[in-house]
Amino acid sequence: MLYQFSDYRPGHDLRPRLCFNAFIIAALVLSAAALGRAQRGGGSILTLGSGKNILEGDLKVDESLAGPDKPLSYTIVLYLPGGTVVGRTTVSNGQRYRFLDLIDGEYDVAVEVENREITRSRVRLYSQPNIGKTDVRFDIELGFRAKGVGNKGMKPATVSAEDSYSRSDSNEKLFNTAHKFTDEKKYDQAISSLRQLLDSDAKDFQAWTELGTVYLLKESYSDAEKSYLSAIDARPSFFLADFDLGRLYLVQNKFDKAIEVLKRAVEIKPESADANQLLGEAYLQVKKGSAAVGYLNEAVRLDPKGKADVHLRLALLYNNAGMKAKAATEYEEFLKQRPDYKDRKKLEQYIADNKKP
Numbered sequence: 001m002l003y004q005f006s007d008y009r010p011g012h013d014l015r016p017r018l019c020f021n022a023f024i025i026a027a028l029v030l031s032a033a034a035l036g037r038a039q040r041g042g043g044s045i046l047t048l049g050s051g052k053n054i055l056e057g058d059l060k061v062d063e064s065l066a067g068p069d070k071p072l073s074y075t076i077v078l079y080l081p082g083g084t085v086v087g088r089t090t091v092s093n094g095q096r097y098r099f100l101d102l103i104d105g106e107y108d109v110a111v112e113v114e115n116r117e118i119t120r121s122r123v124r125l126y127s128q129p130n131i132g133k134t135d136v137r138f139d140i141e142l143g144f145r146a147k148g149v150g151n152k153g154m155k156p157a158t159v160s161a162e163d164s165y166s167r168s169d170s171n172e173k174l175f176n177t178a179h180k181f182t183d184e185k186k187y188d189q190a191i192s193s194l195r196q197l198l199d200s201d202a203k204d205f206q207a208w209t210e211l212g213t214v215y216l217l218k219e220s221y222s223d224a225e226k227s228y229l230s231a232i233d234a235r236p237s238f239f240l241a242d243f244d245l246g247r248l249y250l251v252q253n254k255f256d257k258a259i260e261v262l263k264r265a266v267e268i269k270p271e272s273a274d275a276n277q278l279l280g281e282a283y284l285q286v287k288k289g290s291a292a293v294g295y296l297n298e299a300v301r302l303d304p305k306g307k308a309d310v311h312l313r314l315a316l317l318y319n320n321a322g323m324k325a326k327a328a329t330e331y332e333e334f335l336k337q338r339p340d341y342k343d344r345k346k347l348e349q350y351i352a353d354n355k356k357p
Helices: 170-185 185-201 203-216 221-234 240-250 253-268 273-285 289-302 308-320 324-337 343-355
Strands: 012-019 037-041 045-048 053-062 074-079 085-092 094-102 104-112 116-125 134-137 139-146
Touching: 053 074, 053 104, 053 116, 074 289, 085 094, 104 139, 116 139, 116 240, 134 221, 170 185, 170 203, 185 203, 203 221, 221 240, 240 253, 240 273, 253 273, 289 308, 308 324, 324 343
Parallel strands: 045 094, 053 134, 053 139
Antiparallel strands: 012 139, 037 045, 053 094, 074 085, 074 104, 104 116
C-alpha cells in the first residue's frame, strides 16, 4: 500500500512502500513483550539484551524526484509497542540496518528524516526452541514524489487506532515502569504497576494485553487468559489481544478455542500473514485439513518470502495424503523463495520423481 506524507518538506513528500520479508519461525512460541536495554555497537549495529533474534533489512529510497536537497541519511528507530525507544541507528540510502540479540516480542520499526517520522510498522519476533538465532528480514522501500503530483484522494498515513492509547502522564509512567520491571524479570512488580494503572483506567486495552504477557512469562495461564479477555472487552477490534489469546490456547492445546479467537483476529486484520498461518495450524490440529489449506495458502500469498516455510508444511500435508504431485509443486514454490536451502538436492529429487509432466 502506498501512502503520501505531504508534510515531509516544502515541495516534496515521501511515500513508503513497505516490503515485509520476515522469516518468522515457530509462531506458537510465547511472546515476551519485555525487551532489554539497547546498546550502540559499531556502525549500524545495535545490541539488545541476550535474545536469539536478529532484525535486519535494506533501506531503499527512490530519490529520482528528491531534487538537490535529498537527505544524506535516514534514522531507523526501534520502539516498544507502548512508545518506549529501544534503540536507533542511522544509515544511508541502500545500506542495511541491523539489530542483534533481540528477545521475543513486538517492535515498531520507524523511519525518521531530519527528526521527523515518516513511517512506522509493527514487527513480531518469535524464536524457536533448540535452534540457533532467528533472522527476521524487514526491507523498507521509500520513494519521493513531487508535491501535488498524483496525490489526488490520498491521505497522510496515520498510526492505527489499535496501536495507540492516550494515557495520563501518571499512567504512562506506570506503563513504562512495568516494561522496565519486565525487562529485569521482576514480574510481580510489573504486575503491580499494571494493576495500579488499570485500577484508574480499566479501558486501557494495551495495558491489559501487556498484563497478559507478563502472566504468560510467569506461566500463569489462567490469569493471562483473563487479561487478554479484558483487553478484548475494552477494545473488541484490538487485533493483538485476539492474536495473543489464540497463541495461548494453541500452547495449551485448546484448539477449538484457538480457532474461535484466531478467526476473529483474521476478520479484524485479514492482511496478517501470521494470523492466517496460526489459524491454519489450529485447523490442522483438529484434523480439518481442507480448512487449514486455505488459510495457509493465504499466509503465503500475503508474505511469500517470510512464510516460505509454510510450503514445507503444505508439502508434508499433501505427501501424507498421497497427493505427491501437489507436494512437489509446494517444494518448487519453496525453493523459489529459498534457493540456498541446505537440502535443496533432496527436494529437487522429490520434485523430479513426483511432478506431473
